[in-house]
Amino acid sequence: MKKLKRIFIIFLSVYLFQNHSISAETEPYLETEWTFKGLFGKFDRASLQRGYQVYTEVCAACHSMQYLSYRNLAEQGGPEFTVEQAKAIAASFEVLDGPNSDGEMFTRPAKLSDKFVKPYENVEASKAANGGAYPPDMSVLAKARMGGADYIYSLLLGYDEPPEDIKLDDGVYYNKYMYGNKIKMSAPLSDGLIEYSDGTEATKEQMAKDITTFLMWSAEPHLETRHKTGFRVIVYLIILSILVYMTMKKIWSRVETKI
Amino acid sequence: MSDSNYTPKSKVGKWFNDRLPLLTLANHLTDYPTPKNLNYWWTFGGILTFCLLTQIVTGLVLAMHYIADTKLAFASVEHIMRDVNYGWLIRYVHANGASMFFLAVYIHIFRSLFYGSYKSPREIIWILGIIIYLLMMAAAFMGYVLPWGQMSYWGATVITNLFSAIPLIGEGITTWLWGGYSVDNPTLTRFFTLHYLIPFLILGLVVLHIWALHVPGNNNPVGIEIKKPSNDTVPFHPYIVIKDAFALLLFSIIFAFFVFYAPNILGHADNYIEANPLVTPAHIVPEWYLLPFYAILRSVPDKLMGVIAMFSAILILVVLPWLDTSKVRSAVFRPIYKQFYWILVLDVLVLGYVGAMPAEGLYLLIARVATAYYFAHFLIVLPVLGWVEKTNPIPLSISEPVLAGSAMATRGVREEKIEVNLKSLG
Numbered sequence: 001m002k003k004l005k006r007i008f009i010i011f012l013s014v015y016l017f018q019n020h021s022i023s024a025e026t027e028p029y030l031e032t033e034w035t036f037k038g039l040f041g042k043f044d045r046a047s048l049q050r051g052y053q054v055y056t057e058v059c060a061a062c063h064s065m066q067y068l069s070y071r072n073l074a075e076q077g078g079p080e081f082t083v084e085q086a087k088a089i090a091a092s093f094e095v096l097d098g099p100n101s102d103g104e105m106f107t108r109p110a111k112l113s114d115k116f117v118k119p120y121e122n123v124e125a126s127k128a129a130n131g132g133a134y135p136p137d138m139s140v141l142a143k144a145r146m147g148g149a150d151y152i153y154s155l156l157l158g159y160d161e162p163p164e165d166i167k168l169d170d171g172v173y174y175n176k177y178m179y180g181n182k183i184k185m186s187a188p189l190s191d192g193l194i195e196y197s198d199g200t201e202a203t204k205e206q207m208a209k210d211i212t213t214f215l216m217w218s219a220e221p222h223l224e225t226r227h228k229t230g231f232r233v234i235v236y237l238i239i240l241s242i243l244v245y246m247t248m249k250k251i252w253s254r255v256e257t258k259i
Numbered sequence: 260m261s262d263s264n265y266t267p268k269s270k271v272g273k274w275f276n277d278r279l280p281l282l283t284l285a286n287h288l289t290d291y292p293t294p295k296n297l298n299y300w301w302t303f304g305g306i307l308t309f310c311l312l313t314q315i316v317t318g319l320v321l322a323m324h325y326i327a328d329t330k331l332a333f334a335s336v337e338h339i340m341r342d343v344n345y346g347w348l349i350r351y352v353h354a355n356g357a358s359m360f361f362l363a364v365y366i367h368i369f370r371s372l373f374y375g376s377y378k379s380p381r382e383i384i385w386i387l388g389i390i391i392y393l394l395m396m397a398a399a400f401m402g403y404v405l406p407w408g409q410m411s412y413w414g415a416t417v418i419t420n421l422f423s424a425i426p427l428i429g430e431g432i433t434t435w436l437w438g439g440y441s442v443d444n445p446t447l448t449r450f451f452t453l454h455y456l457i458p459f460l461i462l463g464l465v466v467l468h469i470w471a472l473h474v475p476g477n478n479n480p481v482g483i484e485i486k487k488p489s490n491d492t493v494p495f496h497p498y499i500v501i502k503d504a505f506a507l508l509l510f511s512i513i514f515a516f517f518v519f520y521a522p523n524i525l526g527h528a529d530n531y532i533e534a535n536p537l538v539t540p541a542h543i544v545p546e547w548y549l550l551p552f553y554a555i556l557r558s559v560p561d562k563l564m565g566v567i568a569m570f571s572a573i574l575i576l577v578v579l580p581w582l583d584t585s586k587v588r589s590a591v592f593r594p595i596y597k598q599f600y601w602i603l604v605l606d607v608l609v610l611g612y613v614g615a616m617p618a619e620g621l622y623l624l625i626a627r628v629a630t631a632y633y634f635a636h637f638l639i640v641l642p643v644l645g646w647v648e649k650t651n652p653i654p655l656s657i658s659e660p661v662l663a664g665s666a667m668a669t670r671g672v673r674e675e676k677i678e679v680n681l682k683s684l685g
Contacts (some may be wrong), residue, residue, distance in 0.1 A: 039520065067334070067337045072341075136532070139337065140337065143523055143531040144528055144529070144531035144532045145528055148528075179541070219531075221340075221341055222340075222341075222347045226347065226348070226351075226519055226522075227519065227520070229348070229519065230515065230516075230518070230519020230520055231519075233515050233519065234512060234516065234519070237508055237511055237512045237515060238512065240508055241508040241509060241512065244501065244504055244505045244508055245505055247501060248501045248502055248504075251497050251498060251501055252498060252501075252502075255493055255498065
């Protein structure tokens with residue numbers, strides 16, 4: 001019986017601590033420090049602002065972020081640009097509006113309330129422009145991939161020469177972390193690709209980290225509130241549990257039995 | 260229901276109670292004599308009620324913002340997550356609440372299996388419970404379809420396709436379920452409607468479940484019938500209420516941990532990709548709580564037989580009270596059954612594990628062995644054990660320590676002890 005119990009407990013712990021889904025890649029993810037992990041995790045504001053710059057100067061050429069609005073850039077818990085900055089960012093994009101009173105569609109500079117402008121009209125257009133591959137929308141990308149932020153960070157830095165036994169078609173690249181190791185996106189980052197407005201040196205690693213942080217925020221814009229609220233809720237529940245426990249002991253002391 | 264001789268003290272109360280005996284009901288619920296030796300495994304009934312109500316309340320709010328339309332569903336969920344005040348909290352409570360609900364129901368079911376709570380005279384409570392469990396699975400499955408992610412869509416496709424295995428009418432049934440020739444908008448809208456309806460059916464069945472429980476009263480860890488009320492029982496309020504509250508708080512701490520610090524760990528990343536009928540995910544897996552049945556389904560090579568095996572795995576529980584031939588309820592006094600019980604728990608966990616793995620090679624072999632064992636437990640082990648197992652002696656009452664010798668020999672001691680206890684209570 002004891003032995004059976006031990007086997008049972010071992011099995012249960014293996015069962016609980018193992019991710020129930022299948023991971024295809026053999027490479028362990030690259031390691032880096034994320035400020036948003038942990039009980040009190042918060043986003044690095046400067047990194048988010050740089051991440052937005054990477055998005056808009058590099059990724060936005062192909063990837064949409066259709067669930068984000070320009071107002072989000074100025075909201076608490078995000079990159080926290082000032083409202084003026086966010087307005088200026090929005091105004092640098094043109095959006096189609098209308099119809100006006102003449103029944104005509106017209107373009108105007110974007111406002112805070114507008115969604116991020118998409119690079120392509122529709123999925124078909126994006127496929128046509130990218131050799132048949134559809135660059136996925138990046139709004140929730142960090143939650144839509146197993147491994148989340150670590151996976152995206154690793155993927156961005158995972159481009160390599162293919163091993164000799166793998167033949168790649170035109171427009172297909174080798175990536176250590178991609179499912180099946182073949183990816184249709186060419187290596188998007190290279191050292192010094194952009195010039196950060198805050199003067200940070202734009203190394204590949206720096207840009208990968210900043211854009212991943214930005215994507216994590218866009219996937220989980222209320223992460224900071226969630227962590228803060230969660231801590232309060234759990235502390236409250238623990239204190240209440242202790243009080244209820246003492247009350248219970250007192251009440252049950254009238255009955256001769258153990259609980 | 261033993262206590263019908265209750266009369267309210269106030270005149271108004273009496274007037275009202277004569278016309279609608281709600282006060283009698285309230286009195287019954289507070290005074291309800293409960294075995295005093297119930298352990299913490301018995302607190303999961305209360306926890307489950309809490310889970311159901313949480314799902315209904317958060318679900319109502321979500322339904323105010325959700326749009327059941329294939330073109331808008333995914334976006335409306337993102338709208339809830341981003342723009343609705345505390346929408347992220349409500350959705351994460353609802354999504355993780357489903358997992359917590361199943362965690363609690365599995366503990367509740369396995370508690371019943373260990374202590375023989377399904378045996379006479381509690382068969383109806385047990386069967387009602389199985390119906391509730393079936394409805395829970397239906398509700399959870401349809402709820403998972405609503406965000407219209409990749410797993411929603413493909414999960415719905417796989418599960419609804421199971422019905423096409425039925426000979427002759429299968430195809431027709433599947434088309435009827437879909438409202439078309441594939442999972443599409445009509446499927447989504449009807450799943451939404453049913454997902455909204457089922458929790459209220461469950462609520463009704465829960466009332467019956469508790470009603471049926473209050474006729475014979477609770478089973479207990481010793482598994483013997485006790486006199487109620489007596490020295491062996493305590494009134495439900497405040498004793499059981501406070502204990503249930505304490506257990507519920509501990510449960511809530513675990514619940515809160517998932518909601519606030521790991522809200523997506525129990526879900527599948529693919530469900531954050533909008534449904535696309537043209538792209539099949541590499542692995543289609545159901546939520547963790549359905550995995551054991553998924554493993555049983557896949558372990559049978561024939562589709563129709565697989566479906567039959569899967570449904571039988573659940574329906575076999577309905578006849579469990581008659582498959583278990585042992586007169587002794589609690590596993591505490593059944594040394595051999597106790598071992599088989601833990602093997603069954605292990606077996607179900609193994610099934611859950613292989614259910615998440617690809618159905619090939621060693622995994623498939625393990626799934627087949629585990630499936631065979633699952634059915635063997637109910638169809639062979641339980642009936643046979645009832646005849647061959649030599650059970651340990653059972654005490655005559657809860658207050659009495661586990662005794663030596665026969666029932667007759669201890670009866671005198673028991674009566675004496677009750678007297679002493681009564682004196683000490685004053």
